[in-house]
Amino acid sequence: MSALHIKKGATRHSAYNLRPNFSDVQERHTIAVLVENEPGVLARVIGLFSGRGYNIESLTVAEVDHTGHLSRITIVTTGTPQVIEQIKAQLGRIVSVHEVHDLTVEGPSVERELAMLKVVGDGEKRVEALRLADIFRANVVDSTLNSFVFEITGAPDKIDAFADLMRPLGLAEIARTGVAALLRGD
Amino acid sequence: MTREMTGAKMVVQALKDQGVDTVFGYPGGAVLPIYDEIFLQNDIRHILVRHEQGAVHAAEGYARSTGKPGVALVTSGPGATNAVTGLTDALLDSIPIVVLTGQVPTFMIGSDAFQEADTVGITRPCTKHNWLVKETDTLAATIHEAFHVATAGRPGPVLIDIPKDVQFANGEYQPPKPSASHYQPIVKGDMEEITELVAAIETAKKPVFYTGGGVINSGPAASQLLRELVDATGFPITSTLMGLGAYPASGDNWIGMLGMHGLYEANMAMHDCDLMINIGARFDDRITGRIDAFSPNSKKAHIDIDPSSINKVIRVDIPIVGDVAHVLEDILKVWKSRGRKTDSANVAHWQAQISDWRKVNCLAFTQEGKTIKPQHALARLEELTKDHDRYITTEVGQHQMWAAQYLGFEDPNRWMTSGGLGTMGYGFPASIGVQMAHPDALVINVAGEASWLMNMQEMGTATQYRLPVKQFILNNERLGMVRQWQELLHGERYSHSWSEALPDFVKLAEAFGAKGILCSDPADLDDAIMEMINYDGPVIFDCLVEKHENCFPMIPSGKAHNEMLLGEAETQGVIDSKGSVLV
Numbered sequence: 147m148s149a150l151h152i153k154k155g156a157t158r159h160s161a162y163n164l165r166p167n168f169s170d171v172q173e174r175h176t177i178a179v180l181v182e183n184e185p186g187v188l189a190r191v192i193g194l195f196s197g198r199g200y201n202i203e204s205l206t207v208a209e210v211d212h213t214g215h216l217s218r219i220t221i222v223t224t225g226t227p228q229v230i231e232q233i234k235a236q237l238g239r240i241v242s243v244h245e246v247h248d249l250t251v252e253g254p255s256v257e258r259e260l261a262m263l264k265v266v267g268d269g270e271k272r273v274e275a276l277r278l279a280d281i282f283r284a285n286v287v288d289s290t291l292n293s294f295v296f297e298i299t300g301a302p303d304k305i306d307a308f309a310d311l312m313r314p315l316g317l318a319e320i321a322r323t324g325v326a327a328l329l330r331g332d
Numbered sequence: 333m334t335r336e337m338t339g340a341k342m343v344v345q346a347l348k349d350q351g352v353d354t355v356f357g358y359p360g361g362a363v364l365p366i367y368d369e370i371f372l373q374n375d376i377r378h379i380l381v382r383h384e385q386g387a388v389h390a391a392e393g394y395a396r397s398t399g400k401p402g403v404a405l406v407t408s409g410p411g412a413t414n415a416v417t418g419l420t421d422a423l424l425d426s427i428p429i430v431v432l433t434g435q436v437p438t439f440m441i442g443s444d445a446f447q448e449a450d451t452v453g454i455t456r457p458c459t460k461h462n463w464l465v466k467e468t469d470t471l472a473a474t475i476h477e478a479f480h481v482a483t484a485g486r487p488g489p490v491l492i493d494i495p496k497d498v499q500f501a502n503g504e505y506q507p508p509k510p511s512a513s514h515y516q517p518i519v520k521g522d523m524e525e526i527t528e529l530v531a532a533i534e535t536a537k538k539p540v541f542y543t544g545g546g547v548i549n550s551g552p553a554a555s556q557l558l559r560e561l562v563d564a565t566g567f568p569i570t571s572t573l574m575g576l577g578a579y580p581a582s583g584d585n586w587i588g589m590l591g592m593h594g595l596y597e598a599n600m601a602m603h604d605c606d607l608m609i610n611i612g613a614r615f616d617d618r619i620t621g622r623i624d625a626f627s628p629n630s631k632k633a634h635i636d637i638d639p640s641s642i643n644k645v646i647r648v649d650i651p652i653v654g655d656v657a658h659v660l661e662d663i664l665k666v667w668k669s670r671g672r673k674t675d676s677a678n679v680a681h682w683q684a685q686i687s688d689w690r691k692v693n694c695l696a697f698t699q700e701g702k703t704i705k706p707q708h709a710l711a712r713l714e715e716l717t718k719d720h721d722r723y724i725t726t727e728v729g730q731h732q733m734w735a736a737q738y739l740g741f742e743d744p745n746r747w748m749t750s751g752g753l754g755t756m757g758y759g760f761p762a763s764i765g766v767q768m769a770h771p772d773a774l775v776i777n778v779a780g781e782a783s784w785l786m787n788m789q790e791m792g793t794a795t796q797y798r799l800p801v802k803q804f805i806l807n808n809e810r811l812g813m814v815r816q817w818q819e820l821l822h823g824e825r826y827s828h829s830w831s832e833a834l835p836d837f838v839k840l841a842e843a844f845g846a847k848g849i850l851c852s853d854p855a856d857l858d859d860a861i862m863e864m865i866n867y868d869g870p871v872i873f874d875c876l877v878e879k880h881e882n883c884f885p886m887i888p889s890g891k892a893h894n895e896m897l898l899g900e901a902e903t904q905g906v907i908d909s910k911g912s913v914l915v
Contacts, residue, residue, distance in 0.1 A: 182514075185464065190456060197457050228643065235640035241461035241481055241515050 174203070174224045175250040176257060176327045177234065182242040183209050183217040190240050191219055200233050201225060204259075204302075204324035216244065222325050249327050257327040261305045266293045267316030275315045282308045293318070339468040340365035340499040343432065346475035348375050349508050352403050354394060354768050355379070356387040360407025361447060362434025365499035379768060379797060382789035384411050386761035388418020388489075389787070391429045393765025396748045397723055399551060401428040401482050402765060408434045409447030412493075413454065417755060419489045420458040424752025425574060426549055428487035430478050431459075437497035438466055451493045460488030466495070468503030476508040485517030486638040487549050517637060521654030521662060529609070529633045529650050530666045536607035536631075537678035538685075539567045542590065542619075545574030545751065546612015546636060548744045550656035555744045557660035558611065559583070564664075565674050568686055570598035572613050573736055574751045581740035587686055591619045592887050593733040596694035596896060597686050599885070602627050603893035604685075610634040612656045615645040616752070617914075625892035635659050694885045694898055695737055704854050706731065706806045706877040710738035710778070713804060716861050720774040722746065723766045727759040727783030730812035730883045735778040757786030763801040764793055774802070774865060781807040781874075782831050791844040794870040802864050803872045808879045809834060816882045837874035844870075852876040889914035 181187045188207055195202050203222040210218040223233060230248070237246045249255040263284075265275045272292070279286065279296050282304070288295035298308055302325060309320055337345065343366050347355065356379045359367045370378050381387040384406045391402030406415050412433040422429050436445040452464045461481050465471050474492060482490045533539065541562055547554045555578045562569045562585050569579050570590040579586055588595030590602055602608065608630045613619065615634075620626045626646060633650035634642050642651045652659055667673075699708040710731075724739055725748040726732040732749055741747050748766060750758040763777040777784075784805050794801050814829040838848030847867050851860040851874070864871045885896045890911025 186452060186456065189453070193457055228647075232640065232644055235638075235642075235644075239486075239638060239640050244514050 170226055172224050173227060173230060173250070174222065175230050175248055176255065176325060177221045177223060177237070178247045178249055178327060179219040179221065179237055179243055180210075180245040181217050181219060181240075182244065183215045184242060187217065187242045188219070190242060191221075191237065194236055194240065195221075195223075195233075198232075198236065200229065206324040206326055220325055220327050247329075249329055252329060254330045255327050256330055257301050257325050258299055259302050259305055259323055259325050260297065260299045261309070261320060261322040262287070263296045263298065263309060263312055263317060264293060264319040265296065265312050265316045266318045268292045271315045275312060278308070278311050278315075284308065335505045336502055337505050338365065338369075338500060338502055339471050339494065340369045342468070342472045342503065342505050343475065343494065343499070344369045344373060344376065345505055346472045346508070347403060350476065350479045351400070352376060355403045355405050356381055356390040356394070356765065357405030358384050358387055358407065358411060360411050360434060362408035362436060362496050363405060363411075363432075363494075363499075365496065366405065366432070366434070366494075377768075378405075379764070379793065381761065381764075382792045383787065384414035385417050385757065386764070386787055386790045386793065388415045388429065388431060389421065389755075389758050389761035390765035390768070391431070392418065392422050392425075392427045392758075393725060393748050393762030394769045395422075395427050395429055395765075396548075396762075397745050397766040398769045399745060401430050401479060403430050403432070405432045406434070407447065408436055408451065409449045411447075412449055412451040415491075416455060416458055417753075419455055419491065421750055421753040421755045421758060422489035423458050423460065425750065426487050426545060427489065428482040429489045430475075430482050431489060431491045433491060433493045434499070435464070435493045435495040438495045439497070441495065451491070455491050458489070459491045462491040462493065464493045464495075465498055468498050468501040471498060471503060472506040476506070477511060477513055479508075480511040480513065481515060484511075484515065486546075518653060519637070519655035519658045521635065521652040521659040523662065523666075525650055525652045526659065526662050527666055529652065530663060530670060532607050532631055532633065532650065533565060533567075533609075533663075533667060534670070534673040535675055536567075537675055538605045538682045539565075539607040539609065539679065540587075540601045540605040541567055541569035541579075541609050541611060542571075542602065542613055543569060543575045543578055543611045544572040544613025547575050547578040547656050548612075550612065550637075552744065554578070554612075554655075554657035554660060557657060557664060561660055561664055561667075564672065565667075566676065566679055566683070567609075567674075568601055568683060570594070570601065572616065572619055572751070573749060575613065576736060576747045577741035577744045580742040582742060587690070589736050591616075592621070593737065593883055593885065594887075595737070596692045596885050596898065597689035599887065599893040599896055600689045601686055605630045608632045610636075610648070611660070612636060614641045617645075620645060621887045621895075622890055622892045627893070692898065694896075699854060702853060704852065704857060704875060704877045706734055706808065706881055707738060708854065709806055709857065709875050709877060710734050712857050713776070713778075713861060714739050716858065717774060717776065717865065720865070721770075721772070723748070723763075723770060723773050723775045725749065725759040725762040725766060725775070725777045727777070727779040727786075728754045728756045729780045729783055729814075730816065730881075731778055731780045731783075731806045733813075733883045734806070739778075756783040758783075760784060760787045760801075760803060761790050761793075763803075764790060764797075764799055767799040767801050768797070775800070776802045776804050779803055779805045780812060781805050781809065781834060781837075782811045785831075788840075791841070791846060791870070791872075795845040798869060800867070800869050800871075803870070804864070805837065805872065805874055806877050807834075807837070807874050808877050808881070810879055812881070813883065815880075819882070820888065837872045841870075841872040846870040846872060848872045848874065850874045850876070
C-alpha cells in the first residue's frame with residue numbers, strides 16, 4: 147500500500163485533494179484512518195463526526211500494529227464532495243491520527259463485512275434456510291433443533307441480500323461488524 | 333540524564349525546562365502537591381486568579397502578547413469545568429496555551445469521587461489535544477509533548493489531566509528533547525502553487541491582501557515579510573479582527589479592517605477585487621457575509637497551515653498549505669527572481685478607486701452636546717495613548733468593534749480580543765496576562781460595562797499583584813450589540829438588553845483598593861484619560877457614553893459586502909427572514 151506513505155496535509159498531490167470538484171451529489175466513501183492506539187482516540191474520531199454533523203454509515207476499529215500502537219478505523223460515510231474533503235481534512239488534524247486514506251478515491255479497494263444471523267423455525271423453512279446459506283457460503287456456527295446461527299462474510303450488499311432472504315424464514319437477530327476495507331494490488 | 337522525583341516536582345521542573353516564567357492558577361485538593369512544589373521554588377511566578385476562567389484568559393493574554401505558550405493550573409472537577417470557556421476561546425482563535433488540571437487519584441476515577449469530572453472527556457472537543465497521565469514515568473514527556481502540540485502547526489490549547497497519586501508518586505524525569513512524535517505539521521508551501529500565485533500577482537489589476545490571525549501566530553518574521561511584500565507590490569491590504577497589527581495601520585497600503593463591522597473601502601475592495609490573497613485567515617462568516625455573493629469575480633489564493641481551513645467555506649483557486657512566514661519568504665523569493673513585476677498602471681487605478689471609496693468616510697461621527705459618543709471616547713484614547721508602549725485587550729460587543737475601528741495598531745501582538753468565540757468577560761483577565769508579560773507597558777482593556785462584570789472578580793488579582801491594568805469601560809447601561817440587533821431584527825423589543833442595578837464603578841474600584849474615575853462630560857474626557865494613564869496602579873474608568881449609539885458600518889446578516897449599512901437612516905427592514913436566522 148504505497149499510498150500510505152503520503153504525508154499528512156501536504157499538497158494537491160496528497161490524499162487531501164485541495165482542488166476538489168464541488169457538487170451537490172451525495173457520495174459514499176470508505177475512509178481508512180490509522181490512529182495512535184490510546185485511550186479516547188475513538189471518542190475523538192466519533193466526536194468529530196457528531197460535532198460537525200457528518201454521517202457515519204459504519205465504523206470498525208481494531209489494533210493492527212501492536213508494536214507501533216496503531217489502530218485502523220474504517221469509516222463508511224456519505225456526503226457531498228466538499229463535505230467528504232472536509233471530513234478527511236478534519237480527521238487529518240486530530241493529533242492522534244497518523245494517516246487518512248480515502249479508499250474510494252485511491253481505490254479500487256475490497257470491502258468485507260462479517261455478520262451473524264439467528265434464524266428460528268422448523269420444517270420446510272428450516273431446510274430452505276440451510277439451502278440458501280449454502281448458496282451464500284454462510285457457515286452454521288451454532289445449531290439447536292429449531293434454530294441456526296449463520297456466519298457470513300462479504301460485501302455489505304451481499305449481507306443485505308442474505309438477510310432479506312432469511313427474514314421470511316424466521317430471522318430473529320442479526321449482528322454485523324461493519325466494513326473492513328483494503329486497497330487492491332500492492 | 334534522568335533524575336528520579338515526584339510527579340509534582342516533575343511538573344514544575346518540566347515547566348521550567350520549557351522556559352515558563354509565569355503560571356496563572358487556582359489551587360484545590362487535587363493539585364495540592366503541585367502547589368507545594370510551587371511554594372518551594374522561585375523561578376516560576378504563580379498568579380492567583382479569582383476564578384479559573386480568569387486563569388485561562390490570562391494565559392491567553394500572556395500568549396497572544398508574547399508569542400509564547402501561556403500556562404494555567406487548576407484543580408479537578410469545578411476547576412476544570414470553569415476552564416472550558418477559556419479553552420474553547422483559545423481553540424477558536426488558535427492561541428497556544430497549556431492547561432494543567434488536577435484529577436482524583438487513578439484508583440478513584442470513575443467512582444463519582446468528590447470534585448471528580450471526566451475532564452479529558454469534557455475538554456476533548458475544546459482542546460487541540462489532551463492527555464490523562466496515569467503513570468508518573470510518562471508525565472514529563474507528556475508535558476514536553478504538550479508544549480510541542482500547542483505551538484506546532486496551527487497553535488491551540490492543550491490540557492494535561494494529572495491524578496493526585498501520579499503527583500505524589502516517584503518517577504524518572506525526562507528532560508525536553510526535540511519532539512519525535514508523528515505530529516510534525518508541514519511548514520513549507522508547495523512551490524508549484526506559490527509560483528502560480530506569483531504569476532497571478534504579476535498580472536492582477538485589482539488585487540487585495542486579506543490577512544488574519546495566522547500572520548500573528550506565525551511570529552514576528554511573518555509580519556516583517558508581509559510588510560515587505562505589501563510595500564514592494566503596492567497592493568492594498570485589509571485584515572480581519574484577529575490580524576490587526578501585522579501590517580501597520582499607518583502604512584501606505586492599509587485600507588482598514590474588513591468584515592461585518594469593517595470599513596467601507598475594505599469591504600468594497602474585497603467585493604470588487606480580481607485577485608484575493610488570503611494569508612492566515614479562514615473566511616469566517618463575520619468576513620464573508622453572504623457566501624454566494626462573496627467577491628464574485630476574483631481569483632482566490634489561500635495560505636493556511638491547516639489543510640481543513642482550505643475550501644471549508646469558500647472555494648479557492650490557489651491553495652497553499654504552509655506556515656505564513658515560510659510561504660511569504662518563498663513568494664518574495666520567486667517574485668523577485670522573476671523581475672518584481674506587477675501591473676502597476678492598473679494597480680494605481682485600483683488604488684485610486686479605493687481612495688474614492690475612502691472618501692465616504694464611513695467612520696465619521698459628530699461629537700456634540702454634553703454626552704460622550706463612544707467613538708469619540710476611543711478616538712481620544714487613541715490620540716492620547718498611541719505613542720505609548722501600548723497593549724489593548726477588549727471584551728465583546730459594540731465597544732470591541734469600535735476599538736478595532738478607531739484604534740490603530742502598528743505592530744503584531746498588541747491587540748488581544750476574543751474573535752472566534754466572542755467571549756464576554758475575556759478582556760479583563762486577558763489584560764492581567766498581558767501586564768504580567770509586559771510589566772512596564774500601558775495595558776488597556778476596552779470594555780463594555782456588561783462584559784466587564786462577567787469577570788470583575790479579577791479586580792482582586794489586579795490589586796494583589798499591583799498590575800496597573802486600565803479598565804476603560806464604555807458604559808451605555810445596555811448590552812449594546814444585543815440592543816442593536818433587537819432594533820434591526822426584533823421590532824425594537826429590547827428584551828433584557830439593558831444593565832440594571834449597575835454598581836458604582838468608582839466605589840467598586842475603591843473597594844478593591846484600586847482607583848476609580850468617572851467621566852460623563854466630553855469636556856473632561858482628555859484630562860480623565862490622562863489621569864488614568866498617569867496613575868500607577870489598576871484603574872476602573874467609567875466612561876458614561878451615549879446609550880443608543882449603533883455600530884456602523886454593518887453588513888447585515890445574509891447580505892453581501894457591497895450591501896453595507898453606513899448609518900441609522902438605512903436600517904429599516906434590511907434583514908430578510910433568511911438573514912434573521914443567522915447570528
